[in-house]
Amino acid sequence: MAMTTASVSKRHPSPSAGATAKRRRPQRGPRREGLAGYIFLSPWLLGLMGITAAPMLISLYLSFTDYGVLTGIGEAEWVGLDNYKRMLTEDPAYWHSVIVTIKFALISVPLKLSAALAVAMLLNRDRIGIGLYRGLFYLPSLLGGSVGLAIVWVNIFNREGAFNAVLDIFGLPTRPWINEPGTALWTLIVLAIWQFGSPMVIFLAGLKQIPGELYEAASVDGAGKMRKFFHVTIPMLSPVIFFNLVMEIIKAFEGFTGAFVVSGGTGGPVDSTLMYTLYLYIKAFTDFEMGYASAMAWIFLVTLGIITVLLFNSGKFWVHYSDEGDG
Amino acid sequence: MSTLTMALTSRRARRAVWHLVCLGLLAALLYPVAWLVGMSFKPAEEIVSSLSILPKQIIGSNYAEAFQGSSGISIWRFFANSVIVAGGCVAGNLLSCSLAAYAFAKLRFRLRGPLFAFMIATIMLPYHVMLIPQYTIFQKLGLVDTFIPLILPKFLATDAFFVFLIVQFMRGLPRDLSDAARIDGCGPVRAFRSVILPLSRPALVTTAIFTFIWTWNDFLMQLIYLNDPGKYTLPLALRLYVDQTSESSYGPMFAMSVLTLVPIVLFFFAFQRLLVEGVATTGLNG
Numbered sequence: 001m002a003m004t005t006a007s008v009s010k011r012h013p014s015p016s017a018g019a020t021a022k023r024r025r026p027q028r029g030p031r032r033e034g035l036a037g038y039i040f041l042s043p044w045l046l047g048l049m050g051i052t053a054a055p056m057l058i059s060l061y062l063s064f065t066d067y068g069v070l071t072g073i074g075e076a077e078w079v080g081l082d083n084y085k086r087m088l089t090e091d092p093a094y095w096h097s098v099i100v101t102i103k104f105a106l107i108s109v110p111l112k113l114s115a116a117l118a119v120a121m122l123l124n125r126d127r128i129g130i131g132l133y134r135g136l137f138y139l140p141s142l143l144g145g146s147v148g149l150a151i152v153w154v155n156i157f158n159r160e161g162a163f164n165a166v167l168d169i170f171g172l173p174t175r176p177w178i179n180e181p182g183t184a185l186w187t188l189i190v191l192a193i194w195q196f197g198s199p200m201v202i203f204l205a206g207l208k209q210i211p212g213e214l215y216e217a218a219s220v221d222g223a224g225k226m227r228k229f230f231h232v233t234i235p236m237l238s239p240v241i242f243f244n245l246v247m248e249i250i251k252a253f254e255g256f257t258g259a260f261v262v263s264g265g266t267g268g269p270v271d272s273t274l275m276y277t278l279y280l281y282i283k284a285f286t287d288f289e290m291g292y293a294s295a296m297a298w299i300f301l302v303t304l305g306i307i308t309v310l311l312f313n314s315g316k317f318w319v320h321y322s323d324e325g326d327g
Numbered sequence: 328m329s330t331l332t333m334a335l336t337s338r339r340a341r342r343a344v345w346h347l348v349c350l351g352l353l354a355a356l357l358y359p360v361a362w363l364v365g366m367s368f369k370p371a372e373e374i375v376s377s378l379s380i381l382p383k384q385i386i387g388s389n390y391a392e393a394f395q396g397s398s399g400i401s402i403w404r405f406f407a408n409s410v411i412v413a414g415g416c417v418a419g420n421l422l423s424c425s426l427a428a429y430a431f432a433k434l435r436f437r438l439r440g441p442l443f444a445f446m447i448a449t450i451m452l453p454y455h456v457m458l459i460p461q462y463t464i465f466q467k468l469g470l471v472d473t474f475i476p477l478i479l480p481k482f483l484a485t486d487a488f489f490v491f492l493i494v495q496f497m498r499g500l501p502r503d504l505s506d507a508a509r510i511d512g513c514g515p516v517r518a519f520r521s522v523i524l525p526l527s528r529p530a531l532v533t534t535a536i537f538t539f540i541w542t543w544n545d546f547l548m549q550l551i552y553l554n555d556p557g558k559y560t561l562p563l564a565l566r567l568y569v570d571q572t573s574e575s576s577y578g579p580m581f582a583m584s585v586l587t588l589v590p591i592v593l594f595f596f597a598f599q600r601l602l603v604e605g606v607a608t609t610g611l612n613g
Contacts, residue, residue, distance in 0.1 A: 036515035037436030044427035044446070044490065047483025052449055055460035062459065122349065127342065133349050135599040138606070140356060142591055146544040147562040148584035151569060152363045155577070162362060194356070198606050205607035243610055254453055257546040261566065277455055277547075285551060290459050297456045304453055 063295035068288045076291065083295035094296070096271045097279035104185060104275065105252035108192040113244055116196040120203035121233075134204065138197035150191070150261035154178055157187045178262060181272035188258050188273060199244040206240030207233070238319045246311055253304060256281070276300060363588075367581040374577050389578035393586060397568050398556050402583065405564040412477050412549070412560055413542040419481030420489050420538045421531055427484045428493035428527075429519050433505055443494075449487045454547075462551060476552045481538070489534045492609050496530035497523060533605040536598050540591055561587045 038045075063083055065076035087094045123134055143149050156162045157177040164174035177183045210233065218228045234241075259267065259275040267274030267282065280300070284293035358380075365380035367389055373382060396402040430436075431443050465476040484490055500523065508518040524531075546562045553559055556567065565587055568580055595602065605611050 033434045033515060034436035037430045037434040037439065040426045040430035040434065040515070040519070041442065043423040043482060044430075044484035045442075047423070047480060047485045048445065048449070051461065051480045051483055051485045052452070052457060055457040055464065056452075058460035058463075059456055059458075119352065122345075122352075125345075127345065129346075131600065131603075133353070135595070135603055136353050137356065138603055139360075139592075139595055142540055142544075142595055142602070143360065143588055146588060146591070147546055147565045148363075148587040149359070151565065151580065151584050152359050155366075155581075156359060156362065194359075198611075201603050201606040202610055247610065250451065250453070254455070257544075260546065260550075261569070264570070280455055280458075281547070281551075284459055284462075290463070294459050297453075297458065301453055301456045304451075308451065 059294040059297055062291050063298050065291045067291035067294070079291070083292045084299075087292065087295060087299070093271060093274065093279065097267070097274045097276045100185060100267075100272065100274050101253060101276040104189060104192070104255065105249055108189045109245070109248045109252050111189070112193045112196045112248060113199055113241070115193055116199035116244070117203050117237075117241075119196065120200045120207055123200075123204060124207045134201065138201055141195045141197035144191060144195035145257055147257060147261055150258050153187060153191050153258070154262055179269055181270040184262065184269055184272045188255070188262060188275075191258050192252065192255065199248060202244055203237070203240060206237050210236045235320045239321055242311070242315050242319045246308060249307060249311070250304060253277075253300070360588075363581055364585055367578065367585045369578060371576070371578050374581075386578075389582035390586075392576070392579035393582035397564060397571060400556055400559070400564075402564070402586065404557065405559050405561045406586075408474075408558060409543060409560040409562075412474050413539050415474060415478035416481045416542040417535050417538045419478055420484075420486055420534055423482050423484035424486065424489040424534060425493055425524060425527065425531060426519075427490045428497055429515075429523055431490070432494045432497035433518075433523060434515060446487050446490055449485075450491060458551070465552070471552055472554050472558060473552075474558070477542075477548055486538070488611070489538070492534060492605075492611070493527060493530045495609065496527055500526050529601070532598070533601060533609075533611075536594060536602060537605065537611060540594060543587075543591060 062076060064078060064080055066079045066082070067076035119137055123130060123137070157164075158179070159174075159176040161177075163177065167174050175183065177187050214232050214236065215228055218232050223231065254277055255275055256277045259273045259278045260281075263269075263273045263278075265278075265282075267278050276296075277300075280293050280296045283289050283296060361380050365382060366374055368385045368387070369382040369389075370384060370386050373384070394402050396405065427446070431439065431446070461476070461480075462471070465471055470476055504522055504526070505518055508522045513522070544562070546566075549560050549563055550566075553563060556564075559567065565580075565583055568583055
């Protein structure tokens, strides 16, 4: 492509010959750059093909087979849609894991984002020590995904734990939160909300972008704090809310470590913490039903894809981009 | 005059209230962490059902026991394994992601657009779809129970998020610099090494810190690929410890939990501003 253009311009010298000559130099660049580009990209390309694309296709294939880890991929027995059929019609644990995961996401994400926005608004001012406050509120986001912290959670919420001791002081009924099917998932929800720091930091960055004049104008119009919040803050922040919503929903669906540690790797009690990814892990690496687990993985991928597309489409109705008005 | 002083005092009072609210919230938020540290210094009989963070009697024996490790393997071994895995991942991400980012941000080639779109698409891809075939492949290669399945993908820039982060940063670098380098006869390799890479340090540091913390905390991958307790990283060792723990040895378990979290807290205090800014500017999700 670059060569053709260069030869054409040579044959038809344009009035601005100087400009053409100038343009020719960078044009030689792209050809050398082209090769260099692919060389620089080669590790990534190799990863894209070998670590991402090929395994994805293999897992799609495996999802139609009866495959345990002991046989070779070539020996996997083709069973058509059996895995999918079994999953959707014959496996109550599968549906249980779907419901647990949806419940976890539906409850934890809105609460986490509300906490994040509330604290971000609290911290959105110039005060002494604001940087340190911001950092310390963010700290749980770094710690919360670890096994060490999940262990803390188990011990705070178990029968003899600190949480019950607090309830006891106030004369409230205590219970073994971790060991009761009705409450075990709630301890994981609280653990998720506890990590509101990272969406908070993102909200804070968004709040700083809102021009102060908008609030002043609203004040002039006689708007109170509530009206300012709903008519200035929320619309101006909606792109950031949208971003956080997408990221947190994906993260909620992928939650694994907490559920694994709290339930001792079983998803118990009575499957109440059987998050989707935990069930996938159990199917693949405890039961060695890897074909079935691959089918689960693909349903997971497709579902997350659909949710993302739906969210993006819903965004048209409630996400306002500030430059829209100018155009 | 009096209205002015009143206004000032009320302003000062409001600020004091604001600080109190923040400190109160932080105290509640960080209570579990403080609780863990307190418990790790308590004797066994004091641990059960105790709300107080401060031990009546501080003991170090929990740590002494934790340092002995479990299953006859010293905790230093687990620590070293975690350092190797996290260090390898940091090196891999720095190298491969900066190479790919440079190509996307500064070099022109025909498939750049479509490939960039592919890269963005892989950011959102749930890891679980690749999990089983990747495991099978590494198993056939005889690499299960080594650190290679954990580290090798990082050398192939599979953490697309960091590629994106560095691309964004490199695009923000002034064009004149790379142009000047080119006029001076720098090829892409030299321009990358001597101009772009040194200037991208903030993005590279952010990449390194987050890679370290994520790998250090990671559980699923390490759980799947490492079976031999001698190869265990700290999270796996901790899990093993929990499984073997009876009520009497809660103390050492808490001590070991503290030890696994210490490097993260140290990183946090050393790079606090950079971490928070990394999240604020790129939406990195910690």
